[in-house]
Amino acid sequence: MSSTDQKEDPRLISFNTLRKSIGWLGLLLPAAMLTGNLVFSHCHAIQDSNSHYYYTITGDLFVGILCAVALFLLSYKGYPGEPVDNLLTSLAGICALGIAFLPTNDNSADSCAIFHLPLDKARNIAHYSFAAVFFLLLAAISYFLFTKSKGEKTNRKLLRNKIYRSCGLLIFFFIALIAVYNIFPESFRWLDPYKPVFWLEWLALIAFGSSWLIKGELMLKDKSDKQQKPMIEPR
Numbered sequence: 001m002s003s004t005d006q007k008e009d010p011r012l013i014s015f016n017t018l019r020k021s022i023g024w025l026g027l028l029l030p031a032a033m034l035t036g037n038l039v040f041s042h043c044h045a046i047q048d049s050n051s052h053y054y055y056t057i058t059g060d061l062f063v064g065i066l067c068a069v070a071l072f073l074l075s076y077k078g079y080p081g082e083p084v085d086n087l088l089t090s091l092a093g094i095c096a097l098g099i100a101f102l103p104t105n106d107n108s109a110d111s112c113a114i115f116h117l118p119l120d121k122a123r124n125i126a127h128y129s130f131a132a133v134f135f136l137l138l139a140a141i142s143y144f145l146f147t148k149s150k151g152e153k154t155n156r157k158l159l160r161n162k163i164y165r166s167c168g169l170l171i172f173f174f175i176a177l178i179a180v181y182n183i184f185p186e187s188f189r190w191l192d193p194y195k196p197v198f199w200l201e202w203l204a205l206i207a208f209g210s211s212w213l214i215k216g217e218l219m220l221k222d223k224s225d226k227q228q229k230p231m232i233e234p235r
Contacts, residue, residue, distance in 0.1 A: 015076075019216030022072045027209030029065050030202040033058050043112035049197040050205075051127065054103040055113035063100045070096035078145060085145050092137040098130030135175045135204055142211040143168030154222050160214055167211035174204040 030050055036058035037043040047053055053062045073093030078085020104127045105119045146164040149157055178200050181188050188196070214220055 016216040018072055018076055019212045020218055022069060022076070023209040023212030023216060023218070025065050025069050025072075025209075026205045026212065029062075029205060030198070032061060032065065036061055037112050041112060041114070045110040045112055046195045046198055047112065048107065048195060049104070050201050051099065051104040051131065052106065052111070052113075055106045055111065055115060055117075057112070057114055059114075066096050066100035070094070070100070079148060079150075082148075088137055088141055088145065092134055092141065095130045095134035095137065099127060099134060102127045102130065104128065132175065132179075135171055135208075138204075138208045138211075139168040139171035139175075141168075142171065142208070146211060146215050156220055156222050160220050163214055163220075164211055167207040170207040171204045174200045174207070 033050060033053040033056070034046070037053070037056050041057040043056065047056065050062070053059060070093040073089045073096065076086075076089045078089060102123050103117065105124045106113050106116050107119075142164045147161040149161075153161075178197055181191070181196055181200075
């Protein structure tokens with residue numbers, strides 16, 4: 001199949017479309033949870049974390065978005081001939097599935113829950129383990145993989161690399177703050193009404209989504225790029 005045929009083949013999904021899809025889904029997940037609960041169940045309360053929306057009226061949406069992110073991550077191959085790219089994105093996809101299908105315990109004080117599950121310590125530990133590894137992998141992908149380049153680096157590529165590294169560091173920073181909050185709960189009890197885990201997760205997802213959107217050339221693409229390339233070697 002010629003390159004022209006590839007570009008015109010509607011069955012092909014470009015790498016940039018895949019990247020932007022992942023970015024938008026991550027970026028908009030918390031907003032979708034908040035809006036859905038407000039509109040469909042008139043619940044104004046913010047849950048303890050994004051994971052606690054599993055028990056609300058938007059629970060199916062929460063699982064669906066995570067499954068979509070997982071599917072896209074599992075489909076993303078990265079640089080040809082460099083298996084570490086595919087390994088990290090595939091592991092992140094598996095972790096997203098673990099987050100979706102092994103829900104956290106429902107313990108929100110002002111819950112919008114419409115159903116409950118029995119408390120399960122093992123499931124709860126597995127959920128947060130998948131979540132922690134998921135975010136750490138996203139940080140590594142942004143910091144180490146997105147900054148790769150074959151060929152001469154343009155000024156915009158250098159700028160993008162600074163943003164990728166910043167996003168990776170921010171993801172790690174926000175997840176570290178969540179860990180500190182959970183390890184020393186008594187020291188930060190005064191923050192409980194403000195739902196810090198939810199907001200820190202959203203900030204981490206903003207960094208994650210922004211990184212993938214820029215990688216998908218939504219902005220800051222090289223001026224010489226006239227069109228989006230089909231699913232071949234990414235830049």
